[in-house]
Amino acid sequence: xxxxxxxxxxxxxGDFTALRAMDLEIRDGEFMALLGPSGCGKSTTMNMIAGxxxxxxxxxxxxxxxxxxxxxxxxxxxxxFQNYAIFTHMTVRQNLAYGLKMRGMPRAEIxxxxxxxxxxxxxxxxxxxxxxxxxxxxxxRLAIGRSAIIEPAIFLLDEPLSNVDAAFRAVxxxxxxxxxxxxxxxxxxxxxxxxxxxxxxxRIAVMDHGVLQQVGTPLExxxxxxxxxxxxxxxxxGMNLLKGRLADSDRGPVVDLGQLGATPPLPxxxxxxxxxxxxxxxxxxxxxxxISIAREGRGLAMPVTFVERIGxxxxxxxxxxxxxxxxxxxxxxxxxxGETAVISANEETVRLFDAASGQAIGSA
Amino acid sequence: xxxxxxxxGGGRQDEESRRLGFALTVPAQMLxxxxxxxxxxxQAYISLTDWSPLDGIGWWRAWExxxxxxxxxxxxxxxxxxxxxxxxxxxxAICVPAEFLLGFGLAILFTGNFVGRxxxxxxxxxxxxxxxxxxxxxxxxxFQSGGPVNDILSAIIGSPVQIAWxxxxxxxxxxxxxxxxxxxxxxxxxxxxxxxxxxxxxxxxAATLLGASWWQRFVTIVLPRMKTIIVIALAIRxxxxxxxxxxxxxxxxxxxxxxxxxxxxxxYKVTTxxxxxxxxxxxxxxxxxxxxxxAGVAIKYMSAQRREA
Numbered sequence: 001x002x003x004x005x006x007x008x009x010x011x012x013x014g015d016f017t018a019l020r021a022m023d024l025e026i027r028d029g030e031f032m033a034l035l036g037p038s039g040c041g042k043s044t045t046m047n048m049i050a051g052x053x054x055x056x057x058x059x060x061x062x063x064x065x066x067x068x069x070x071x072x073x074x075x076x077x078x079x080x081f082q083n084y085a086i087f088t089h090m091t092v093r094q095n096l097a098y099g100l101k102m103r104g105m106p107r108a109e110i111x112x113x114x115x116x117x118x119x120x121x122x123x124x125x126x127x128x129x130x131x132x133x134x135x136x137x138x139x140x141r142l143a144i145g146r147s148a149i150i151e152p153a154i155f156l157l158d159e160p161l162s163n164v165d166a167a168f169r170a171v172x173x174x175x176x177x178x179x180x181x182x183x184x185x186x187x188x189x190x191x192x193x194x195x196x197x198x199x200x201x202x203r204i205a206v207m208d209h210g211v212l213q214q215v216g217t218p219l220e221x222x223x224x225x226x227x228x229x230x231x232x233x234x235x236x237x238g239m240n241l242l243k244g245r246l247a248d249s250d251r252g253p254v255v256d257l258g259q260l261g262a263t264p265p266l267p268x269x270x271x272x273x274x275x276x277x278x279x280x281x282x283x284x285x286x287x288x289x290x291i292s293i294a295r296e297g298r299g300l301a302m303p304v305t306f307v308e309r310i311g312x313x314x315x316x317x318x319x320x321x322x323x324x325x326x327x328x329x330x331x332x333x334x335x336x337x338g339e340t341a342v343i344s345a346n347e348e349t350v351r352l353f354d355a356a357s358g359q360a361i362g363s364a
Numbered sequence: 365x366x367x368x369x370x371x372x373g374g375g376r377q378d379e380e381s382r383r384l385g386f387a388l389t390v391p392a393q394m395l396x397x398x399x400x401x402x403x404x405x406x407q408a409y410i411s412l413t414d415w416s417p418l419d420g421i422g423w424w425r426a427w428e429x430x431x432x433x434x435x436x437x438x439x440x441x442x443x444x445x446x447x448x449x450x451x452x453x454x455x456x457a458i459c460v461p462a463e464f465l466l467g468f469g470l471a472i473l474f475t476g477n478f479v480g481r482x483x484x485x486x487x488x489x490x491x492x493x494x495x496x497x498x499x500x501x502x503x504x505x506x507f508q509s510g511g512p513v514n515d516i517l518s519a520i521i522g523s524p525v526q527i528a529w530x531x532x533x534x535x536x537x538x539x540x541x542x543x544x545x546x547x548x549x550x551x552x553x554x555x556x557x558x559x560x561x562x563x564x565x566x567x568x569x570a571a572t573l574l575g576a577s578w579w580q581r582f583v584t585i586v587l588p589r590m591k592t593i594i595v596i597a598l599a600i601r602x603x604x605x606x607x608x609x610x611x612x613x614x615x616x617x618x619x620x621x622x623x624x625x626x627x628x629x630x631x632y633k634v635t636t637x638x639x640x641x642x643x644x645x646x647x648x649x650x651x652x653x654x655x656x657x658x659a660g661v662a663i664k665y666m667s668a669q670r671r672e673a
Contacts, residue, residue, distance in 0.1 A: 050573065052569060072569075072572055072573055073572050073573065073574075073575050073576065073577070074575070075573075077573060078573070079569075079570065079573045081566050081569075081570060083566060085564065085566035085567045085569070085570040086567075087567055087570075087571075087584075087585065089588045089589060098571070098574050098576075098584070099574035099575055102571075102574055102575045102576040102577070102580050102584075103575055146570075146574070147573075147574070150574060150575065
């Protein structure tokens with residue numbers, strides 16, 4: 001078990017900067033997800049932790065040890081590749097034994113450990129099968145077992161579920177989480193799928209364009225996004241952002257949304273924070289799941305453009321042009337395209353972001 | 365109704381279309397038969413006779429000179445044939461491993477990145493493009509007693525060297541072997557480089573992360589993954605090398621004496637100088653059978669590999 005410290009990590013490929021000054025602390029035994037759209041630098045970060053690529057600037061420490069001069073074979077890092085990189089010309093047993101064999105471990109000890117790992121991962125009956133034609137979930141378990149058997153201090157997983165269909169992904173998420181508990185190792189998990197990050201990780205590091213946007217528990221990131229990017233990225237659909245100006249009304253401070261009119265009065269704490277921050281132009285933000293239908297005059301009136309049925313819930317698309325929002329309702333919602341809906345957001349979940357800087361105002 | 369008809373008549377239609385398919389491919393099949401089978405049968409036929417173009421009768425009347433298996437029994441005791449075969453095998457036993465190891469070494473170098481990689485890549489492939497006869501002439505010049513090879517040796521040793529490479533029966537074989545290695549190492553290099561680049565990068569990285577050294581990766585990942593391509597490369601060179609002719613013939617003419625006479629040069633001489641075509645046919649057929657066995661073993665090995673994978 002090892003903590004990972006990234007200090008001012010920078011990676012440039014020629015003119016392209018993949019990672020800008022990343023500082024991140026991954027705690028001992030923690031399951032950390034690096035989450036972001038493709039090209040955000042998450043895989044680069046992981047490759048540098050593994051030692052496959054050298055940082056342009058900055059340091060990587062495992063506990064107190066600087067990794068700069070430690071080659072990747074000696075970092076004690078387990079790595080599960082996106083395509084699993086199983087040695088398809090070997091049997092399951094040979095794959096599992098590989099790391100131990102390379103270390104020159106005695107045969108009897110290898111057999112013992114292979115047996116134990118195979119037991120844990122339910123691979124025992126498959127040990128002598130050629131690994132080329134195994135199904136994806138077995139390949140994944142094999143890839144994890146092959147890395148786990150050398151008892152790495154750190155486990156890195158590079159989008160291991162991206163080749164799997166949706167139904168299976170749900171099964172594997174649970175399985176992975178169990179395995180992490182079984183191995184009790186520091187795990188870093190790279191993904192672009194927020195559901196994977198949300199369901200499995202202790203903490204999530206959200207990244208975009210080579211910049212670390214926010215680090216926090218899944219709920220922190222969901223409830224209090226640090227900036228506009230995180231607000232839009234996390235959640236499905238993401239947060240609604242309506243641009244407006246802070247204004248005063250007889251009922252207290254509100255956000256003037258222009259054509260849409262004024263919002264209901266802001267909660268006191270939020271209003272105070274906005275005043276302290278000295279913000280003028282802001283984004284008035286709320287979760288699609290935190291919307292209820294209000295009576296005339298008590299909320300925002302927006303035209304319904306499209307009603308999307310996704311099975312369990314119904315997503316209602318509202319507004320046109322710049323001012324659009326999505327709302328998630330139960331299926332019995334009585335709205336249809338062409339109508340006007342008056343909505344109001346759950347006051348406690350409303351967030352404000354400074355329109356100029358994109359940063360959260362207040363609670364975050 | 366139409367649908368029912370089509371379904372009911374399925375068998376008949378199948379039969380019909382199969383017959384049509386056969387009819388349409390008959391010309392092509394005839395052509396293949398003519399190209400492949402006819403010369404082979406003709407050769408087999410002549411190999412059982414004493415026929416020679418000097419006899420003044422057409423080859424189809426060769427049965428008049430029928431000698432049964434006399435050509436084959438002569439072959440069994442022909443020292444010149446066995447000598448040529450032995451030399452061919454010696455050349456092969458030196459050239460093919462040398463080309464393989466050099467080519468593999470170069471290919472491994474070229475998987476890395478170094479300055480001038482592209483330039484050296486083109487330079488390396490050049491020998492392969494040279495017409496073998498021209499390569500023979502180049503090496504003929506290089507190995508003259510007053511040629512560059514001796515000049516370089518003189519410069520290294522510091523005293524004048526005058527080795528008669530091509531006219532010394534003990535050295536001539538080395539000279540021709542050198543030419544073959546020079547010309548065909550690039551082919552090995554090219555094939556093996558393609559094979560090396562086909563080894564999945566992820567697997568190599570995974571092996572490294574599991575603690576494998578360069579050599580361990582080479583033995584456990586690279587070689588097993590390249591088995592098939594190595595067999596192909598070796599088979600190509602064994603078969604090609606067995607037939608080597610032009611370079612050697614231009615450098616030494618098979619001489620001095622028979623010192624560099626390989627099987628191809630031997631056959632060429634017997635054909636053009638002694639004109640005993642029945643005998644030549646017997647030699648050719650024997651060699652064909654030997655090479656087929658070699659190729660057969662290689663193919664069998666590869667299909668066994670594929671079943672495993």
